[in-house]
Amino acid sequence: MGSDRCCTIILSLWMSIYFLPGSWAKKQDYLPPPTNLTFGMDGMFCLVLQWSPSENTANCSIKYSKIFSAKNVTPRARGSSTNLTAHVKKVDLNKEILFTVQAECDNTNIFSNNTTLPVQIATGKGNPNTSVRNFSCIWYYPEYVQCTWTPGIDVPSNVNYTLIYWTSVESSCRFNFSQPKQFHDLLPTGSSCSNYTYSNGIPTGCQFKFQKLITTFSKLVTAVSDWSKEVKPYLYYVGANDIAKLKPPVIRAHRTTNGNIHISWNDTEVYKDVLHEVLVQKSNSEIHETYKDIIGLSKEIPNAASDVTYTVKVRARLSRYSTESDGHFIWSDWSEVQTLQGVSNGRDISILLLLLIPAIIIVAAVILLIYMRRLKILIFPRVPDPGKVLSSDLQQWLKNGRTVYNEPRKEEICPISMLETPLTSPPVE
Structure with a gap:
């Protein structure tokens, strides 16, 4: 049993x-997936996705979980909710983007299949190789924005790139929006840039005024295309503060009575949220000393040697006011260089004299030797060697005590005979 x-x-x-x-x-297959997944744009700052609800065959409260993913980017999951719409901010619509929606029964393990929608064509049709490359913008705070780019690989020879931009200070997407629009329907709502720079007759950059305050958290969208069907538009979305470049500080530096160097710089509108970096170069060293993340408007360098020349400069960047928590701010240009000359002390003079005096003595000795040799020649001239001056006959005469000469050769006399010719000659027979 x-x-x-x-x-x-x-x-x-x-x-x-x-x-x-x-x-x-x-039971897993009992809940159908969402249908009719579509996308559009609520203005230029928000991508809107919509879908139809799943058929509630499981008789439960249905929620929808969303996953947003882009190429080479970690997928971002969004919390489940009963909404039939989803908003996506600050995305690169120039790359391949996938949006996945899944229905699930609340407080159960019943899920539907995924419904996936690619939204790569949100910025319009066209050959991707005609779109601009290496696009970037810098906001020279608080005056203007300068954008630059490189023409596309297969760009037509007569391409005429045009930049249109939009600005907004809204912190989030709206929920009470009208029917989402397509990208090309929103182009007339932007502002056209007019100050272009050219390379080989093709626009490669543009500058436009952007006089906003950092505290407003402005957002910026730019679109570059010639608006033809052949050239694919390029869309750029960024928080303005993330590309802000402050003006270089105006600095002042002086030595203090207690042997330090005091460096100060001008005030700025947002100085409480600005970090500074000070670069110091000493004349007796090739290594730069860097003081980073300085909050405030001054820096004091202790124990500055009086006999060393110091060269200092300062630059600045924002420390916050980013639209994203991981914002990377741009450093300003370096300020004009301030140089503090060192003062020589008695020890340096003594060392210099110890080096110069032996050198002066050596040079003087060489010069004196040269002139002494010439003076000796003037006072005691050299006696010439008679043997080199007089001939060998004089030496032989001095040796033998008699006249030495060469007997002249006898002249050869040739007899001359004279033939007289009669004045008249006999006739020739």
């Missing part, structure tokens, strides 16, 4: 393991 009871228990467990997954799988 005990063995029969044990077999019955094992058989029951086996049947539960075998049949329950099948019934559970049927």
Whole structure:
């Protein structure tokens, strides 16, 4: 009996393991996925996705979980809710983007299949190789924005890139919006840039005024295209504060009475939220000393040597006011250089004299030796060697005591005979 009871228990467990997954799988497929997933734009600052609800065959409260993913970017999951819309801010619509929606029964493990929508064509049609490349913008706070780009790889020779921009200070997408619009329908709502720079006749940059305050958290959207069907538009979304470049500080530096160097710089409109970096170069060292993340408008360098020349400069960047928590701010240009000359002390003069005096003595000695040699020649001239001046005949005469000469050769006389010719000659017969 005990063995029969044990077999019955094992058989029951086996049947539960075998049949329950099948019934559970049927429950898994019992909830249909959402349908009619579409997208549009609520202005230029918010991408809106909508879908139709799932058929509630499970008789439960249905919620929808969303996952937003882009190429080479970690997917971002959004919390589940009963809304049939989703808003996406600050996305790069120039890349391949996927949006996935899944229906689920609240407080159960019943899920639907995923419904996925690619939204790569949100910025319009066209060959991607004609779109601009290396696009970037800098906000030279608080005056203007300068955007630059490189023409596309397969750009037509007659392309005429145009930049249109939009600004907004809204912190989030609206929930009470009208029917989402398509990208090309929103182009007439932007402002056109007019101050272009050109390279080989093709626009490669544009500058427009942007006189906002950092505290307003402005957002900026720019679109670059020639608005033809052949050139694909390029869309750029950024928080203005993330591209803000402050003006370089105007600095003043002086030595204090207690042997320090005091550096101060001008006030700015947002100085409480600005970090500064001070760069110091000493004349007796090739290594720069850097003081980073300075809050305030001054820095004091202690124990400054009086005989060393110091060269200092300062730059600044924002420390917050970013539209994103991981905002990376741009440093300003370096300020004009301030140089504090060192003062030589007595020890330096002594060392200099010890080096100069031996050199002066050596040079004087060389000059004196040269002139002494010339003076000796003037006072004691050299006696010429008679043997080199007089001929060998004089030496022989001095040796033998008699006149030495060469007898002249006898002149050879040739006899001359004179033939007289008669004045008249006999006639020739």
